[in-house]
Amino acid sequence: MGVGVTEKGAILLGRHFTVDGPAERLVRVVTHAHSDHMVGLGFSVRRSAFVAATPTTHRFLEVLGQGVPPGKRLELPYDKPVEFDGEVLVLKPARHIAGSAQVLVETRDGSYGYTGDFKMPGTPPMKGLDVLVVDATYGSPRLERRWGEWDAISALMEIIEREKRRGPVWIYGYNGKLQEIIVELRRRGLKDDIFTDAQTLALARIAAEFYGEPLGNVRLLSHDAEWGIIMVHYSRFSEYRRRPGAHVLLTGWELSAPARKSGGNVYRVSFSDHASFSEIIEYIDEARPGRVVIDAVRSKTAHLTAKYVERRLGIPAQAMP
Structure with missing residues (x-):
């Protein structure tokens, strides 16, 4: 279906892109400079042709001692498309930390996206994708915060x-x-x-x-x-x-x-940089993708979130891996 989530937390989109985890792909994407999204970055520097991130995230990586060599550093401003062998990569704004991005990949076979870590308001939903991979750190009604x-x-x-x-x-x-x-x-x-x-x-x-x-x-x-x-x-x-x-x-x-x-x-x-449970559902409802995948590496409640999405929103959903 054009997407996958590995045990190491790599979000696979299309044929050429791995996001926030290591895999044998042409391009590694880093959505933001948090350790659980920089996993295996050294591997990706060695094995991928490019490491893509927003200019702000690349600057953060430098300060954190995770800088990417200039020859492999791909700095992508929001909404600027870049094509690799017929697949188009676009980084979209995400409200999480400075420089955070969502990832959109458009291919001949379909359109695929990954929210990365996000919160709302401030993260415009990517609408009408074939498959959407969602972060659901607070993916249970029990984890809902009752204040703003x-x-x-x-x-x-x-x-x-x-x-x-x-x-x-x-x-x-x-x-x-x-x-x-x-x-x-x-x-x-x-x-x-x-x-x-x-x-x-x-x-x-x-x-x-x-x-x-x-x-x-x-x-x-x-x-x-x-x-x-x-x-x-x-x-x-x-x-x-x-x-x-x-x-x-x-x-x-x-x-x-x-x-x-x-x-x-x-x-x-109680200050969080992640969407509450209701914000996760709000995002998916606005996005209305053909299918939803919940990242189960970074969420302990991914299977519950997937069941809720199917029952309440009527959108096919599954937790991966």
Whole structure:
């Protein structure tokens, strides 16, 4: 049917393209710079003729030490088609992190697409495809968030305004999410200095350019930081959690409230870069493809999502692999 999903998470589209995972294909596509979508990138650099991504994603890859050699780097702006032996590749906008893309492949035999990671609003559905592969990280009604993104950001602002008077506010998130939060806080009038590490700062500068929002004063974090708003990668929570101040975890897996205190000086804020269950169904309903494939490598509920799509939307659907 022109698509496949391998055990390693490669989304196969048409004859020539592998997306977000390694396979023996002419072109490797990277939808965005998160580790579960960069799997096997070294293999693809060696075995594929080109590695395609948006210019912003290629810049992110450089900062993260995953840069692609110039001779194999294919920088594709949104909506710019490129043809390989009769198959046309187009990257479409996706709202996830800076530079994220959906993937559209048009062939003589049919049209195939992959949403990549996305959230709505802000991700225009690819309509009328023969087969659509969908990310369904939150692919169950049990994982539905009963509030909007604005509620979570407002809760974060309240925590910052209250806690910054008492000491430093540590904010932890993943690459891309941190940079988006910096931009969102600036849009909402936060003028405080922000401190972070060199890698997060480099990514923030790229993201600010992508979003068209001034970054404001973001400075490098020193080891003896005792005040201010500090943003670092989620993986460093265990390293810094015993330091004075409030510690805020940005996580889409907080499903009880937009924000809650989880003990002591730790907060969990429900900010996600993935579509909620209802947004996944909304996207598929608007897209109305001939068939739906749910990526089961990156979702634990893919089979449930596929059954729901078939029963509620009347569209043939299956989880793969």
